[in-house]
Amino acid sequence: MELDKTDGIIHVATGDWELVKEVLAMFNKAYKKSKLKYLSSVEVDGVLFSYIDAREASVDHVFLFGSSFGDRVKALRDKGEIDW
Numbered sequence: 001m002e003l004d005k006t007d008g009i010i011h012v013a014t015g016d017w018e019l020v021k022e023v024l025a026m027f028n029k030a031y032k033k034s035k036l037k038y039l040s041s042v043e044v045d046g047v048l049f050s051y052i053d054a055r056e057a058s059v060d061h062v063f064l065f066g067s068s069f070g071d072r073v074k075a076l077r078d079k080g081e082i083d084w
Contacts, residue, residue: 010053036053039052
């Protein structure tokens with residue numbers, strides 16, 4: 001995950017765009033003051049990226065979202081549901 005400081009957009013490398021949307025929805029429900037917003041997803045050189053608007057989000061929310069996404073990916077890997 002990378003935050004582009006020039007435009008405030010988080011670039012999330014992922015194997016599943018829907019997983020990013022799912023984790024973001026759960027995150028925003030848990031942290032009602034979160035200002036993170038899903039923008040779009042693209043494929044760049046075979047790598048899937050989702051873009052999250054973090055311009056109005058706190059640094060804590062950016063960190064917590066990244067941690068939440070990483071935890072969800074690890075849980076799915078441990079269950080053998082994903083292999084990326």
